[in-house]
Amino acid sequence: MHALLDWIVLVACGWLLIGLIGIAFSRQFLLITRLLFPFGAALGLLLAALALSALVAGPQVRILPLGLPDLPFHLRLDALSGFFLFLLGAAGAGISIYAAGYFRRGEGTTPGQQCLRYHVFLASMAFVMLADDGYAFMVAWETMALSSFFLVTSEHRHAEIRRAGYLYLLVAHIGAVGILLSFGVMAGSAGDYTFDAMREFSTLGIWPTIAFLLALFGFGAKAGLLPLHIWLPEAHPAAPSPVSAMMSGVMLKTAIYGLLRVSFDLLHAQLWWWGVLLLLIGLASALFGVIFAAVQTDMKRLLAYSSIENIGLIFVGLGLALIFKSFLAPNLAALALTATLYHCLNHAFFKSLLFLATGSVLHATGERNLGKLGGLIHRMPWVAWLALVGALASAGLPPFNGFVSEWLLLQSFLFTSGLPQGYLNMLLPVVAGAVALIAALAGFAMVKFYGIIFLGQPREEKLAQAHDAGRLERIGLLWLAAGCILLGVLPNVVIALLDPVTRLLVSGGLGAVASSHGWWLLAPISEDRASYSPAIFLCSIALFMPLVYFAVRRYYHGRMKRVAPWDCGFPLQTSRMQDSAEGFGQPIRRIFAPFLRRTREHPSPFDTEPRYHSRVEDPFWYWLYLPLTRLVERGTRIIAFLQQGRIAIYLLYSFVTLLTLLVLTRG
Amino acid sequence: MNFYALFAQLLELAVALVLAPIxxxxxxxxxxxxxxxxxxxxxxxxxxxxxxxHKDVLLAHNASTLFRAAPYIIFSCMALSCAIVPTLSTDLIFSPAADAIALVGLFALARVFIALAGMDVGTSFGSLGSRREMLIGxxxxxxxxxxxFTTSLISQSTSLSTIVExxxxxxxxxxxxxxxxxxxFTMVSLAENARVPIDNPATHLELTMIHEAMILEYSGRHLALIEWASCLKLFAYSCIGIALFFPFGIPEAAQPAALALAAIILILKLTVGGFLLALIETLSAKMRIFRxxxxxxxxxxxAVLAMLVHLLLEAGQ
Structure with missing residues (x-):
């Protein structure tokens, strides 16, 4: 009966074991990359398969006799954790097999340590999703934060990477405090930290709201919500690419999982304004993320901001689902929640794919700056074509997977009329307009990302020596790209898988309705109201293209000559004259100037070496973080007055404290 | 799926392919x-x-496969979009395949490909055009x-056929x-089809062009397909305008007689619509790109106002 849960625990322990073998045979480079990492990937596939069957199997519980004497680890496997475990396994398999080809000798830390950290990271994420009490959850959560911190700082010799890692660790721990306090509030005075006890928590009044807000703060910090996103664009570029992919594709989703667990499962009296709060924060994050993605010049930083955008969209969907649930509209809530979870899965695939592609580019060229890349489609066709799938999916274009979840999200916005809150009825369609703007801007950012890296002429000489990805790397990329296509073309299969999750959380599901018209037609409500068939899309484009191609060849000819490009009568065209990353982002910088903080340096006519320099910075540093750090510094200076550096004074402190405590306990 | 729906679908596609250049x-x-x-x-x-x-294709040395595939992809997307918009009948076999949102997605797919193709050769004008096209997009x-969304809220459906009905x-x-x-919608269609206040379809003055800058490197059959695709896009937008705002005369059943009548009505509507578009283009001047x-x-x-007006004034009725 409990076999599934045991198997999943075994998989996670298998990862831990792989990590230990890796550190034990730290010098055996080939053993680690050719055996351990692929084996980890196979375990990922196994986990995905197990999690799939767990989706329908019903909840299972286990108590592990680990940890402190009175606090054993409670584990629980239900549909929600099953779905996220599937995400971890499926996306993780692709990333692991890529990582097998990616990690090289003599880069930063030794492969053995890398292997240990990486697999501990994987296992801790699995345990986060299995944990059934606050204590086990926090242990897994902190292990996850620490192992990913060490992965981020793999190349710790660079000062900026150490700084990025520090920032990440800081925000992760501030967030963890929020989560811990939230569990504390939910555990109440009884002090029982199991999730079962928290589900019983039904204090009315302010306490559920406090627990929700603390959880939002804590998980929002991990997810990269505004204004706690600050670590994300620093840590993602600093980490090695498979780690960035894992963090962005999978780790951010653990925060979504946590928030879903707390707000939909543990707390059961949702207030509608929680949903509005989630919606607005999500919208702000998404808009901010996509605008900043469009102006970045570093490819991994661009993707990091794009992750903020996608997380924002996921929170918009979460907020919507929460609103519907609080108004007791289970079918609408199921639609919004399906869109949200679907987007989690999609983002895990396409963002990992894109991060891994940047990894290959980085290995081939040693360059992260978009302004020094270009034309790589000729030198690295595999990476370029697979990255195209990721870029199109990320831009939310049919028939790829990003489009399906955006479509579902927009659908759930359109059928809101009839909520008892008049303002909400008006607000929600307008928010849908904003979501449409975000999706369109994502298209801009992705054209920039893809066009500047892979198309055009090489902007530097050394790019001519770029080499394509190795075999294992290709397998990883192919797996993720195939996922992007399959998730896009077979939406009904995915929705049927999500059905148990939405039934668990909002007691409504789409599975039966959505596929009632056949596997090829997605109609979440009814065919008259909305339908979309990616299979027909793909088939008709795939049929039309060769038809037109052969018709043109048949009736005309296929003659073709290679010539120099048209130079508009100006013969001195160089590759430097293409749009740079800054140039491509210029319209965004101009239109959204009020949101950005930018410094520009124009050359004067008298400069002997004219230089143009433009930099866009995150305004939150200046609006929020620098004032905050100044405040903290001032505070610490006052507190520092206590530290006189003399032992007598410290003894006095202890004495006074002791006396006070004695007086207090006596009274 | 019935025979008439299939017939109407094929007829609609053929009519679009033939009528769009006209x-x-x-x-x-x-x-x-x-x-x-x-x-x-x-x-x-x-x-x-x-x-x-009939002309040979002159392909730049640096052009990749993506550059050569893009015209076919764009043409297919536009043909598919013409097949999705109900013009002759609302009973089409493709109509459940895509609703209004998917149609917008289809246009976006074509736009992304043309923008990527514009960047592919790596000339200064190509990427400039792509950047501007994505901005407009x-x-x-x-x-x-x-x-x-406004029309969807009115008809409680995003399916184009239901909206039209x-x-x-x-x-x-x-x-x-x-x-x-x-x-x-008129303003959007002017911008999306590279018409006058935003772009000038007749220009070859490099600094002001958007659409033409992207396709500067195309020649021969590739260029022909792209030009045809642009015609199809204009045709699709005109048909969307007709379907949303003047849907009278689009039959629900795809009987041959009804289809013939619908075709005549469509041609009349397009004649008037084309004249109005020419009038708008004559009366307005091209804007700076940052306008x-x-x-x-x-x-x-x-459009937001339209939706709010609907929710405030009309929804209760």
Whole structure:
């Protein structure tokens, strides 16, 4: 009966074991990359398969006799954790097999340590999703934060990477405090930290709201919500690419999982304004993320901001689902929640794919700056074509997977009329307009990302020596790209898988309705109201293209000559004259100037070496973080007055404290 | 799926492929008359396409496979979009395959490919055009979606066939929400089809071009396909406009007689619509590129207004 849960625990322990073998045979480079990492990937596939069957199997519980004497680890496997475990396994398999080809000798830390950290990271994420009490959850959560911190700082010799890692660790721990306090509030005075006890928590009044807000703060910090996103664009570029992919594709989703667990499962009296709060924060994050993605010049930083955008969209969907649930509209809530979870899965695939592609580019060229890349489609066709799938999916274009979840999200916005809150009825369609703007801007950012890296002429000489990805790397990329296509073309299969999750959380599901018209037609409500068939899309484009191609060849000819490009009568065209990353982002910088903080340096006519320099910075540093750090510094200076550096004074402190405590306990 | 639906579908696609270049020729003719020039023949676009198909393709050294595949992808997308929009009948086999949102997604797919193709050769004008096209795109797309949302809220459906059926059977009156949406849609279509206030389809002055800059490197059959695809896009937008705002005369059942009548009505509507488009283009001057956000922002706000007007004034009725 409990076999599934045991198997999943075994998989996670298998990862831990792989990590230990890796550190034990730290010098055996080939053993680690050719055996351990692929084996980890196979375990990922196994986990995905197990999690799939767990989706329908019903909840299972286990108590592990680990940890402190009175606090054993409670584990629980239900549909929600099953779905996220599937995400971890499926996306993780692709990333692991890529990582097998990616990690090289003599880069930063030794492969053995890398292997240990990486697999501990994987296992801790699995345990986060299995944990059934606050204590086990926090242990897994902190292990996850620490192992990913060490992965981020793999190349710790660079000062900026150490700084990025520090920032990440800081925000992760501030967030963890929020989560811990939230569990504390939910555990109440009884002090029982199991999730079962928290589900019983039904204090009315302010306490559920406090627990929700603390959880939002804590998980929002991990997810990269505004204004706690600050670590994300620093840590993602600093980490090695498979780690960035894992963090962005999978780790951010653990925060979504946590928030879903707390707000939909543990707390059961949702207030509608929680949903509005989630919606607005999500919208702000998404808009901010996509605008900043469009102006970045570093490819991994661009993707990091794009992750903020996608997380924002996921929170918009979460907020919507929460609103519907609080108004007791289970079918609408199921639609919004399906869109949200679907987007989690999609983002895990396409963002990992894109991060891994940047990894290959980085290995081939040693360059992260978009302004020094270009034309790589000729030198690295595999990476370029697979990255195209990721870029199109990320831009939310049919028939790829990003489009399906955006479509579902927009659908759930359109059928809101009839909520008892008049303002909400008006607000929600307008928010849908904003979501449409975000999706369109994502298209801009992705054209920039893809066009500047892979198309055009090489902007530097050394790019001519770029080499394509190795075999294992290709397998990883192919797996993720195939996922992007399959998730896009077979939406009904995915929705049927999500059905148990939405039934668990909002007691409504789409599975039966959505596929009632056949596997090829997605109609979440009814065919008259909305339908979309990616299979027909793909088939008709795939049929039309060769038809037109052969018709043109048949009736005309296929003659073709290679010539120099048209130079508009100006013969001195160089590759430097293409749009740079800054140039491509210029319209965004101009239109959204009020949101950005930018410094520009124009050359004067008298400069002997004219230089143009433009930099866009995150305004939150200046609006929020620098004032905050100044405040903290001032505070610490006052507190520092206590530290006189003399032992007598410290003894006095202890004495006074002791006396006070004695007086207090006596009274 | 029945035989008539399949027949209507194929007929609609064929009509779109044939009529789209003629619509383009008609607009050019009207524009020439309005501007006191002697007009090109109605079939001029066909002559141009035929000429281009006969010519050899001159491909830049640096052009990749993506560059060569893009014309076919764009043409297929536009043909599919023409097949999805109900013009001759609402009973089409493709109509469940895509609703209004998916249609917008299809246009976006074509736009992304043309922008990527523009960047592929790596000339300065190509990427400049791509950048501008994506700028217009991200401004126009939300406005277009908002127009569709308004009509979707009216008909409680995003399926184009249902929208057309609902709107065609409403009591004939001027609905303020549709009026606002109509203005917004007109503005968006001007921008999306590279027409005058935003772009000039006749220009080859490098600094002002958008669409032409991206396709500067194309020649021969590739260029012909792209030109044809642009005609199809204009045709699709005209048909969307007709379907949303003047849906009268689009039959629900695909009987041959009804289809023939619908085709005649469609041609009449397109004739008037083409003339109006030429009139707009003659009466307005091209804007600076950085006035485009204001123009399209206005379109977006009008579309939002249309939706709010519907929710405030009309939804209760």
């Amino acid at each position: 619509l383009n020729g008609w607009i050019n003719q009207c524009r020439a008359w309005l501007q006191n020039r002697s007009a090109p023949p109605l079939l001029q676009t066909y002559y141009t396409l035929s000429k281009l198909f 991200f401004l126009a797309e939300p406005a277009l979606l908002m127009v569709f 609902t709107l065609a059977h409403r009591e004939f009156a001027i609905y303020p929400s549709l009026a606002f949406a109509g203005v917004a 485009a956000p204001e123009f399209l922002g206005t379109a977006f706000l009008l």
